[in-house]
Amino acid sequence: MDIAGILFDKDGTLFDFGATWNGWAASVIAELSGGDAARAQALADAARFDLAAQVFHPDSPVIAGTNREAAECLASALPGRSVAGIEALLTEKAAMAPLAPAVPLDPFLAGLAARGLRLGVMTNDTEHTAHAHLGAAGVAGHFHFVAGFDSGYGAKPAPDPLLAFARAMELAPDRVVMVGDSAHDLIAGRAAGMRCVGVLTGMAQAHELAPLADAVLPDIGHLPRWLGH
Known part of the structure; x- marks a missing residue:
């Protein structure tokens, strides 16, 4: 060729993907939820993330989406938080993800x-x-x-x-x-x-x-x- x-x-x-991002996503959801179990579940549902198993569902829009699209997903479960603010947090946290x-x-x-x-x-x-x-x-x-x-x-x-x-x-x-x-x-x-x-x-x-x-x-x-x- x-x-x-x-x-x-x-x-x-x-x-x-899984070894790098599943645990990272669980920690971000925990931080964004502020310890509120219902909010954590809402965030997980928006991102199509299984909180119990700590894995993304294969149809999660976060997997292949942009950082902005991930922020938009999470913002839908966080009234009062701006998409831009969530996007900035994701950028900061993603740079420190445990790479595999x-x-x-x-x-x-x-x-x-x-x-x-x-x-x-x-x-x-x-x-x-x-x-x-x-x-x-x-x-x-x-x-x-x-x-x-x-x-x-x-x-x-x-x-x-x-x-x-x-x-x-x-x-x-x-x-x-x-x-x-x-x-x-x-x-x-x-x-x-x-x-x-x-x-x-x-x-x-x-x-x-x-x-x-x-x-x-x-x-x-x-x-x-x-x-x-």
Whole structure:
């Protein structure tokens, strides 16, 4: 395959979604509820989060949504709290989330870079949080492009932020692979004219991703073999 660039989603792709975000979400709900059990349940319902099991439901709008969309969900259960204020809190807390890399990222990314591939991250999280997470994981230096929903290119499932990566790297879209764990990622990739690879380290199942993907892999660690060079 004549692939020259790889654009990764962040949560559920570079980092295992459940291991990173389930416990974090429970702590944020506890903080926002102020110890009020009914309010905590209302927040959990709005975010489609199972408080008892401390896991997101697969249909949670928070999983693939932007930080603003997550704040809007929670604001619906917090009358009197502004969306902007909740969004700022989420940004602050997200930067400190306990990261669980899907694979050992430094050697994985170094191996891709050694092949001459241009690497990028496009997340529906904030750009600030993306830089914080990549820095905390010690892999920021491997990426030539990092964008969030607030970077000025738009958000997935629109293709615009993916095309921004291709332009920045001076690559034709069909020489780029979009790698992600959600339908949003793959729909955006298809619309951008890119190859698409789904991974199963998020909340979506293989049968949900397969119709949108050129391949569905257990995790990003299988990507070098799929690339075949």
